[in-house]
Amino acid sequence: MTAPTDGRLLITGAHLLHPEQGELTDTSWLEVADGRIAAIGTGRAPAAGDGVRVLDVAGATVLPGLIDAHVHILITSLDPVERASHTPGYATVRALKEAGRMLRRGFTTVRDVGGADHGMARALAEGLMPGPRLVHGGKALSQTGGHGDMRPLSDDSTPCCGHEPGFSRIADGVDAVRTAARDEFRKGARHLKMLLSGGVASPHDEVSAVQYSDEEVRAAVTEADNHNSYVTVHAYHPRGVNRALRAGVRCVEHGNLLDDETIQLLLDNDAFLVPTLITYEKLAEAGRQHGLGEASFRKIDDVREAGLGALEKAHKAGVNLVYGSDLLGPMHSHQLDEFTLRAQVQPNADLIRSATTTAARLLRMEGQIGTLAAGAHADLLVVDGNPLEDISVLTKPRECLEHVIKGGTVL
Structure with missing residues (x-):
């Protein structure tokens, strides 16, 4: 496993899947700091500072682990x-x-x-x-x-x-x-x-x-x-x-x-x-x-x-x-x-x-896991495709699962 040097990660070019609404966003970004989701947004991502790893997922879907x-x-x-x-x-x-x-x-x-x-x-x-x-x-x-x-x-x-x-x-x-x-x-x-x-x-x-x-x-x-x-x-x-x-x-x-x-x-x-x-x-x-x-x-x-x-x-x-x-x-x-x-x-x-x-x-961990909300553990999946339209995007990890991220660390 590899991690950013100071626990910071910026994911860009993503479509974020929010389970609460069952919706996929337009092109968005997600920022991780110290293993937690720090911020999310749509459109152009903020500039990455020193020591921040940038992961451009090029249109892939990001959803909670x-x-x-x-x-x-x-x-x-x-x-x-x-x-x-x-x-x-x-x-x-x-x-x-x-x-x-x-x-x-x-x-x-x-x-x-x-x-x-x-x-x-x-x-x-x-x-x-x-x-x-x-x-x-x-x-x-x-x-x-x-x-x-x-x-x-x-x-x-x-x-x-x-x-x-x-x-x-x-x-x-x-x-x-x-x-x-x-x-x-x-x-x-x-x-x-x-x-x-x-x-x-x-x-x-x-x-x-x-x-x-x-x-x-x-x-x-x-x-x-x-x-x-x-x-x-x-x-x-x-x-x-x-x-x-x-x-x-x-x-x-x-x-x-x-x-x-x-x-x-x-x-x-x-x-x-x-x-x-x-x-x-x-x-x-x-x-x-x-x-x-x-x-x-x-x-x-x-x-x-x-x-x-x-x-x-x-x-x-x-x-x-x-x-x-x-x-x-x-x-x-x-x-x-x-x-x-x-x-x-x-x-x-x-x-x-x-x-x-x-x-x-x-599990009495609402707001901590299973969500992309700010403050939650940065447990994330990057997948090629939209599982809201095709559930096999989740069932074929060899083909569709690009990254597993646990606590901000990219597997």
């Missing part, structure tokens, strides 16, 4: 036997390498919802390895026998709190949930995730299963509120999703099987929904060859068929929709293909907002 609000950078393999042999150090190196690839796809911020820790976020923040800004939630909370309990049926051992590298920890009962929540926040978590239904990657539970009691969920919500944070939940079926929203959770991951009550609860609570359509497509295509068990494939079909319809219903109702990919192992390379799937039912401007301004609101 993308935000993926559902990643698992630690899950770099789908094979449970292989993952069991990963030491914490090895798992971390693999995770940070994948984070670097995410940055090169145009994601300047990612929210990890199970597995990443403070050390990984710090390494990326300090530039020890290239990668996006990492907003992590530590380990997700799972009940015994829930989506995060990956023990085989033959294992009678008592589950531990999860010091090994992994995406979840077991916590049963109100007191244990409180303790686990407090411990994850102690370790720097920016949000708390609870697993409230079965999942496609967990072999022994159904996606319609209800996991955790109302009292346990409310305990987690209280702890998150006490830490000025929030709870997001993994859930597919209204049996789990609607209970969670009534208990005060702020965000729902997946939600493929939502119903009319779900939509109303999301709207009434100004809550967020993070669909993750691309992961089911890729698991259905190649999950077997990457080690996913046969028990998962019936569940994949169930949620895959319902996902696009649920997204369309939520979009038409005006739900806060946020971009998420949830890809695992070698499938991370398809992270941008979520745009292609969603474009079947959402206008491009709304899609871009889901990965910029709306995602920033979910």
Whole structure:
């Protein structure tokens, strides 16, 4: 990565894409100082002073860096036997390498919802390895026998709190949930995730299963509120999703099987929904060859068929929709293909907002990321083309992505 000598950068000859309005400006300029957007304007750019790097993008589009609000950078393999042999150090190196690839796809911020820790976020923040800004939630909370309990049926051992590298920890009962929540926040978590239904990657539970009691969920919500944070939940079926929203959770991951009550609860609570359509497509295509068990494939079909319809219903109702990919192992390379799937039912401007301004609101970083407003982090993409007219401008980085800029530094 190369940076201007005093942290100053002037981008000229640009069309600025403002997600808030869903509009592209006439020829404009953007000035960066000390990693932040200092000023923007149209027409002729101001004179560049000494030590200012000038980047003439010659009519390309400049937009905020993308935000993926559902990643698992630690899950770099789908094979449970292989993952069991990963030491914490090895798992971390693999995770940070994948984070670097995410940055090169145009994601300047990612929210990890199970597995990443403070050390990984710090390494990326300090530039020890290239990668996006990492907003992590530590380990997700799972009940015994829930989506995060990956023990085989033959294992009678008592589950531990999860010091090994992994995406979840077991916590049963109100007191244990409180303790686990407090411990994850102690370790720097920016949000708390609870697993409230079965999942496609967990072999022994159904996606319609209800996991955790109302009292346990409310305990987690209280702890998150006490830490000025929030709870997001993994859930597919209204049996789990609607209970969670009534208990005060702020965000729902997946939600493929939502119903009319779900939509109303999301709207009434100004809550967020993070669909993750691309992961089911890729698991259905190649999950077997990457080690996913046969028990998962019936569940994949169930949620895959319902996902696009649920997204369309939520979009038409005006739900806060946020971009998420949830890809695992070698499938991370398809992270941008979520745009292609969603474009079947959402206008491009709304899609871009889901990965910029709306995602920033979910992360409680509005005005800091996902925008070209003065004072925001200078996390920017320079692309050849207009993604408001053609979303493939974002999905083909090898062809269309000219520059990734994170905190004013040009990649």
